[in-house]
Amino acid sequence: MTQETGGFAALDLNPNIVAAVLATGYEEPSAIQQQSIPIILAGHDMIGQAQTGTGKTAAFALPILNKIDVSKREPQALILAPTRELALQVATAFETYAKQMPGVNVVAVYGGAPMGPQLRAIRNGAQIVVATPGRLCDHLRRDEKVLSTVQYLVLDEADEMLKLGFMDDLEVIFDAIPASRQTVLFSATLPSSIRSIAERHLREPKHVKIQSKTQTVTAIEQAHLMVHADQKIPAVLRLLEVEEFDALIAFVRTKQATLDLAAALEAKGYKAAALNGDIAQNQRERVIDSLKDGRLDIVVATDVAARGLDVPRITHVFNVDMPYDPESYVHRIGRTGRAGRDGRALLLVTPRERRMLQVIERVTGQKVAEARLPNAQAVLDARIKKLTSSLAPLVAEAEATHGDLFDRLTSDLGCSARALAAALLRKATNGQALDLAAVEGEQPLVPSFAPRGERTERGERGERPERGDRERRAPMPLAEGRVRCRTALGARDGIAAKNLLGAILNEGGLARDAIGRIQVRDSFSLVELPEDGLEKLLSKLKDTRVAGKQLKLRRYRED
Numbered sequence: 001m002t003q004e005t006g007g008f009a010a011l012d013l014n015p016n017i018v019a020a021v022l023a024t025g026y027e028e029p030s031a032i033q034q035q036s037i038p039i040i041l042a043g044h045d046m047i048g049q050a051q052t053g054t055g056k057t058a059a060f061a062l063p064i065l066n067k068i069d070v071s072k073r074e075p076q077a078l079i080l081a082p083t084r085e086l087a088l089q090v091a092t093a094f095e096t097y098a099k100q101m102p103g104v105n106v107v108a109v110y111g112g113a114p115m116g117p118q119l120r121a122i123r124n125g126a127q128i129v130v131a132t133p134g135r136l137c138d139h140l141r142r143d144e145k146v147l148s149t150v151q152y153l154v155l156d157e158a159d160e161m162l163k164l165g166f167m168d169d170l171e172v173i174f175d176a177i178p179a180s181r182q183t184v185l186f187s188a189t190l191p192s193s194i195r196s197i198a199e200r201h202l203r204e205p206k207h208v209k210i211q212s213k214t215q216t217v218t219a220i221e222q223a224h225l226m227v228h229a230d231q232k233i234p235a236v237l238r239l240l241e242v243e244e245f246d247a248l249i250a251f252v253r254t255k256q257a258t259l260d261l262a263a264a265l266e267a268k269g270y271k272a273a274a275l276n277g278d279i280a281q282n283q284r285e286r287v288i289d290s291l292k293d294g295r296l297d298i299v300v301a302t303d304v305a306a307r308g309l310d311v312p313r314i315t316h317v318f319n320v321d322m323p324y325d326p327e328s329y330v331h332r333i334g335r336t337g338r339a340g341r342d343g344r345a346l347l348l349v350t351p352r353e354r355r356m357l358q359v360i361e362r363v364t365g366q367k368v369a370e371a372r373l374p375n376a377q378a379v380l381d382a383r384i385k386k387l388t389s390s391l392a393p394l395v396a397e398a399e400a401t402h403g404d405l406f407d408r409l410t411s412d413l414g415c416s417a418r419a420l421a422a423a424l425l426r427k428a429t430n431g432q433a434l435d436l437a438a439v440e441g442e443q444p445l446v447p448s449f450a451p452r453g454e455r456t457e458r459g460e461r462g463e464r465p466e467r468g469d470r471e472r473r474a475p476m477p478l479a480e481g482r483v484r485c486r487t488a489l490g491a492r493d494g495i496a497a498k499n500l501l502g503a504i505l506n507e508g509g510l511a512r513d514a515i516g517r518i519q520v521r522d523s524f525s526l527v528e529l530p531e532d533g534l535e536k537l538l539s540k541l542k543d544t545r546v547a548g549k550q551l552k553l554r555r556y557r558e559d
């Protein structure tokens with residue numbers, strides 16, 4: 001895909017489309033575009049597999065625009081997308097690429113908006129319909145003929161559509177479109193469910209696959225940092241001081257966490273907002289628009305709320321909470337480094353999540369290097385650098401406008417120029433710590449962990465998938481002949497050590513000194529018991545209840 005291949009102009013597209021694409025600033029087609037456009041133009045069915053951010057939208061939108069008969073005012077192309085955001089994004093892309101093709105009408109059809117205007121827009125001559133499957137099926141129920149003129153069908157992000165449960169809706173839609181259509185399917189992954197759809201509904205499809213490894217993560221610089229779960233917010237605040245970002249998206253797992261982190265960021269003066277599933281749709285769109293145009297710099301989002309979000313300004317992705325699987329890691333960090341730009345992705349890892357980090361490294365085929373939290377010196381340097389660059393444009397001119405005032409003030413105050421300048425600096429920096437001792441004093445974080453490889457007992461043992469960081473305290477070494485047993489009852493069930501002790505003594509018939517340490521955590525407890533006769537003891541305790549709940553004590557293996 002070098003200039004010699006002729007770029008977009010060599011792709012046999014309508015010159016008006018090429019002109020519009022070049023006007024948006026694209027210089028040459030991406031790999032998926034280069035390969036898909038000729039296939040779609042030639043009328044073949046196609047399966048395109050490529051990761052997020054590879055330019056799939058234009059890969060189907062450009063050839064489809066080329067095929068539309070503008071003089072016919074009826075639906076000719078249907079694009080299905082998993083979410084309202086993506087449908088809107090694709091519809092907007094079509095409009096952009098069709099800027100120099102008068103008469104092309106695009107309508108987006110999705111849930112959460114009134115059906116009437118959508119149906120009217122379709123009937124009023126939209127040639128291109130971009131829809132979410134669920135809402136489109138609602139329309140089909142009202143008017144089963146609404147898709148009868150469609151000749152081109154695109155399934156965008158097919159894997160996501162299936163994950164969201166749209167399988168049945170897709171079948172209904174396939175049935176409502178003439179069989180003579182051309183069908184194109186794009187997906188980041190091709191699980192068997194997608195292959196079976198392709199077998200049933202595509203005709204001799206051509207395959208295009210863009211290797212994900214080189215596409216997704218190479219332009220993105222990745223690093224991870226070890227932190228305790230309860231120190232994530234201070235860690236993020238510290239990182240933000242030194243990272244030079246334009247716009248940033250921070251991923252967390254829960255709605256509450258989006259609110260907490262966004263509030264902490266706002267309190268520090270960042271232009272930040274939360275994005276989660278509870279936030280009304282139109283408000284979500286406002287947040288994304290604000291991030292695009294710079295009214296916001298940071299969005300704190302859950303995976304669902306950020307699906308498909310495409311904001312070229314994003315230079316940084318902070319994985320504040322671990323993603324649930326490696327695929328969503330790749331998906332998340334694909335929010336930056338869009339279209340070949342450089343991006344940076346940071347991942348916060350708590351000790352128990354080390355294994356997930358290894359899985360991510362295995363799946364992406366890349367090492368995610370360990371970084372350290374910036375120390376006080378680095379924070380100070382960054383603050384001074386920011387101050388310097390904010391003053392730089394002023395020093396050239398301020399003397400002309402404020403020089404006389406400065407002379408007057410030094411004379412009125414009877415102080416040196418240095419003393420006045422220092423007073424002004426203090427005022428301008430608003431109490432911010434700007435010497436090393438002061439910066440050190442404001443950093444409450446404990447030092448991070450031993451690097452990977454140096455597994456400490458504290459870091460690795462007892463890492464059960466329990467919730468809450470307080471529960472990560474390391475178990476003590478066991479005495480000879482003792483084993484540790486676990487129950488899912490803990491403090492949150494109203495359990496105290498003495499309840500466990502009492503129950504085991506009474507029902508197990510053990511001597512007091514046969515029972516070792518008892519540790520009660522929030523969501524579980526550990527009890528040290530004699531290994532000798534353990535099976536029998538556990539079966540005696542089989543039906544034991546404590547605080548009204550079944551004890552269900554089991555041997556606990558902490559490897």
Ligand code: ADP
Nearest residue numbers: 026027028029030052053054055056057058339
């Ligand atoms: P995907 O659907 O594969 O995730 P998109 O179609 O959303 O990717 O494109 C990702 C970003 O890349 C968008 O901002 C888009 O405008 C931009 N883009 C697409 N094709 C090109 C190109 N040929 N040159 C430059 N930027 C492009």
Ligand code: MG
Nearest residue numbers: 056057156157
């Ligand atoms: Mg896409």
